[in-house]
Amino acid sequence: MNITYFIFIFFALINNPVFANETVQIIPQPSKIEYGEGAFALKEGIDVIASENLQNEASFLADLLGKGLADKPQISKDGKGIHLIMESDLQGQLGKEGYVLSVSPDGILIKAATSSGIFYGIQSLRQLLPSDFEYEGKYEKIEVPVLQITDTPRFPWRAFMLDESRHFKGSQEVKKLLDQMALLKMNTFHWHLTDDQGWRLEIKKYPKLTEIGSRRRDTQTSSRSDERTGVPHEGFYTQEQIKEIIEYAKNRHITIVPEIEMPGHAMAAVAAYPWLGSLGTTNEVPVTFGKMNDSFNIADPEVVQFLKNILDEVFTLFPDNVVHIGGDEVNFKPWEESKMANRFMKEKDLESPVDLQIYFTNQMSNYIDNAGKRMMGWNEILGDDIHEEREPHTNKTKQKLAKSAIVHFWKGDLDLINRAVKEGYDVVNSNHWDTYLDYTYDRTPLSKSYAFDPVPEGLDVKYQSRILGTGTQMWSEWIPTVPEMEKQIFPRLAAYAEVGWTTRKNKNYDRFQSSLKELKERWTLGGINFYKGKDIDN
Known part of the structure; x- marks a missing residue:
């Protein structure tokens, strides 16, 4: 003693x-x-x-x-x-x-x-x-x-992402999560507000985005299943509610990064305004999850202007520096089969649908830059075939992503991170195997969450400052309720907080497990659900 x-x-x-x-x-x-x-x-x-x-x-x-x-x-x-x-x-x-x-x-x-x-x-x-x-x-x-x-913190970017497109949770739960982020010194709330299954942000210029796009008539219950809940799902934030949450986060030194998905994961918006789509057949918000059929018709200048108009309201609403545009899992088939898209690619000397996406992404990046902000997107915005599903002719590119963009790595070979930082891009590393909170504790146990290092092994020291930090993502397709969601988040959120803040030499899993007991007592008293199963020291 x-x-x-x-x-x-x-x-x-x-x-x-x-x-x-x-x-x-x-x-x-x-x-x-x-x-x-x-x-x-x-x-x-x-x-x-x-x-x-x-x-x-x-x-x-x-x-x-x-x-x-x-x-x-x-x-x-x-x-x-x-x-x-x-x-x-x-x-x-x-x-x-x-x-x-x-x-x-x-x-x-x-x-x-x-x-x-x-x-x-x-x-x-x-x-x-x-x-x-x-x-x-x-x-x-x-x-x-x-x-x-x-x-002092190890990384300047220490983020938690909440997907509310798939299942809307509401202001009270968001504030509850912001409180826990503050306690754990996490400084970035990445808010996934739009996707195929729901548009959750009021846009004054386009009211149908929430009148139609925020509601779906049913919901798939599990992957590859024909079963449905039989219950409609809806919800969105008014701009006044958004402002209140932004102020709440600001008082806790948390930056909010809104994610407005484009050019894929677009079907809730297309259901509201069908002329935005590439297929011409989308007329309702999807009730299933996964990679959807339709994408924004970005060969149409009116569609691009529509998206810029949305960004104008986002710029006014969200005062912080970064806007996330998603950019992941784009279905290229509608563009390949579109006469307008093929004519546009020929006019702009674009080699493939991948080139078309990068061309569009650079348009958005320049627009965001000119507003005094910075664009961020999932690492497909670099053009890599991270899903290994493309035909060779769809993979040709001449376009290069604007260097001001922040690359949000989530999938693919870690060498892609090395290449991105060497080419001058800033990267946030959210490798899905290590940071996705919708994964089970068998797949991503607490020990694995704690062991994650955002800096890839062997990365030259001169490039390590390009790794801004890390995020952990709460995707909500199969996690509809708050208690279920909280058990996926806690206690892993504490592990990711330490990943983002604590130096490698000061990390110790046994010490972390001991300290976690104090947090569990706080969570219990605060009415927060947390996982108590395998790999958790109770």
């Missing part, structure tokens, strides 16, 4: 206080923890000391402490208590998201170069408190051990 433990026992015998975690259990594991002697008594009457430009973070902390103490702390500009200090000069040491959390017998200090760093320091302090602090009763006093945490 170390000296800190004996100090805890001594104080317990005298004052019988409640102790914060005597062995620090924080997920994701911080870069450096230094232990001292003694403790700080966190109790009623403490103030949060912060400047005007940290009022959001100070309010978050005061609200948090008010859940577990007898009274909610006051926010002051000076005095004793918990100090939040932002110093831009610290960016050289801590980067944009790092922080230092210092606990002394006289108080608590969190300092960082940015408000994001301050917020993440608060999340670490939060995990030093008892797991039931925010949920049950009021504490008179908590002894927080003397220590100093110096912490």
Whole structure:
């Protein structure tokens, strides 16, 4: 036993206080923890000391402490208590998201170069408190051990994706997930809002996208099955609801990246406006899942302008920098059989439907660039046959993807990542075998999630900065309910949070499993379902 433990026992015998975690259990594991002697008594009457430009973070902390103490702390500009200090000069040491959390017998200090760093320091302090602090009763006093945490993230992109096209979940569940992302220092919410089976985003210029495209009459129950639920499914977000969620995420230092699928996964939109399609036969939102028959007719300038008009509303609605256009699993057959598409390819000297997609993607990339934002897409936007299903004549390309695009790798040989970064592209690595949350725990156990490294083995150090980070994806085709979905997400989300934040040398699966026990207690008290089966230490 170390000296800190004996100090805890001594104080317990005298004052019988409640102790914060005597062995620090924080997920994701911080870069450096230094232990001292003694403790700080966190109790009623403490103030949060912060400047005007940290009022959001100070309010978050005061609200948090008010859940577990007898009274909610006051926010002051000076005095004793918990100090939040932002110093831009610290960016050289801590980067944009790092922080230092210092606990002394006289108080608590969190300092960082940015408000994001301050917020993440608060999340670490939060995990030093008892797991039931925010949920049950009021504490008179908590002894927080003397220590100093110096912490910076490994990657700038630490994302979770929610697919609501296939099964709509709603604002309450989205906010619940954002809260857990914040606790785990994840900074990007990738919101999959459109696909074949449902259009979930209100577009003022095109109301039929939600009037028609947000509803389907039935739903397939399992892959390759003729069984249906027999129940209609619908739902979408108004722009006012979107704005509210964006603000909620912003206050938790989470960027929202909307995904508006094009040119494939388009049939909900085509059902709303049939002239957008290539086949001329799509007239309802599909009730089955998989690779669908129709794609946007991107040889038609009016269709391209329609998509640009949608992006204009997306640009206005979502203030952050990146817009995801999907670009995956495009069915080329409609273009191959289209006189308009073939005439267009000949006019533009395009070799194949693949070339046509890259040509279109570059149009969108340039349009997004001109709006002061940046396009992202699944790695098919590079033109590779990652599904190994094309005929040789459909695989010829002259076009090259614009270098400003972010490539979201999900499928194919890892050498494709090496090639992409060497050619100058930034990459987010979400290899499906390692990061897809709809996969079973037999297929992707917690240990495999934790072991994932976004940097491919053997990648030259000079290219590693091109790996922006990682995402984990909750696809919802076969996971219709919230309890089912949460069990797929938790506890794996904690593993991916550590993949994105913690350096390789600081990762340890046994330590992670031990720390996870604290999170499970929080999830139980917070009404969050989590998986308790194989490969999970209960």
